[in-house]
């Protein structure tokens with residue numbers, strides 16, 4: 276099997292494993308510690324509630340983004356077609372999964388075709404950027420006429436992954452160079468272990484304006500790679516790290532306090548519209564969900580649209596039950612715990 280076939284196989288295995296509950300966060304979601312005060316006197320009609328929002332200077336239906344999932348595998352085109360068509364129809368942004376394999380394989384399809392006017396975000400890994408530089412970043416953007424490029428930082432996943440990238444030197448420098456020279460905004464994300472205040476401020480200092488928290492509580496990539504790793508020795512080393520990282524619900528307020536000018540994407544373990552509202556209350560400007568959409572993405576465009584509708588309604592109900600007419604009011608909705 277050549278290296279391109281290996282990447283494609285790995286991506287297919289990732290999808291199958293990500294669907295299994297045992298690789299999701301702990302049973303009690305870390306978001307449960309954030310409880311809104313219930314307002315039985317909302318003094319609103321449900322129809323008054325407005326969740327329309329803005330991202331990258333454009334109007335969107337709700338502060339919800341379809342999170343980055345795989346780009347290069349046998350199932351990739353079908354999944355991405357369903358996701359992009361749904362993003363286009365519903366008026367929300369969609370982040371593509373890593374374009375590494377697609378750029379290497381020179382896939383003939385361009386998902387922009389399915390979503391001519393949706394906000395689409397490209398995706399590369401931090402170590403791919405370190406190796407391929409601005410030229411690779413530009414190719415990723417051009418391949419889908421991306422409105423922004425996401426750089427994912429996944430050092431834990433790479434450590435657990437058989438033959439994963441171990442050299443993470445000069446990634447910050449590569450990001451800084453890309454931010455300064457790429458014509459579209461750069462978003463930096465984790466994949467489920469979270470970006471904390473120290474890293475967020477390092478990134479802000481080199482000009483990054485968008486951070487996707489991608490904290491612990493949802494899809495657990497250390498656990499998924501552990502399941503793929505055939506070496507008993509590597510598995511034993513990796514085992515305690517399956518709980519490594521910080522919860523999205525803890526990271527959002529911490530990053531907001533440390534770097535108030537950053538625009539934050541709340542993600543990692545967001546399971547429904549109440550969690551979307553929790554992220555927004557804790558400082559996020561928008562939220563992203565990956566696993567939530569995966570089963571629907573395997574099925575059809577309509578199934579993804581249905582999942583978006585459910586999320587939007589759950590968010591509306593949460594605003595209603597907290598007496599919040601709009602998203603600005605939600606940011607000061609009373610909480611019943613110390614995190615307010």
Ligand SMILES: Cc1cc2nc3c(=O)[nH]c(=O)nc-3n(C[C@H](O)[C@H](O)[C@H](O)COP(=O)(O)O)c2cc1C
Pocket residue numbers: 289290293342343344345346371372373398425426427464465466467489492493494542543544545563564565566567569
């Ligand atoms: C099947 C699958 C593939 C993923 N592939 C990528 C990827 O290529 N690039 C990336 O930045 N994140 C990738 N992610 C990580 C998600 O974008 C997200 O950060 C993580 O899954 C946590 O969010 P969740 O709890 O909503 O799943 C992937 C997630 C899933 C479920």
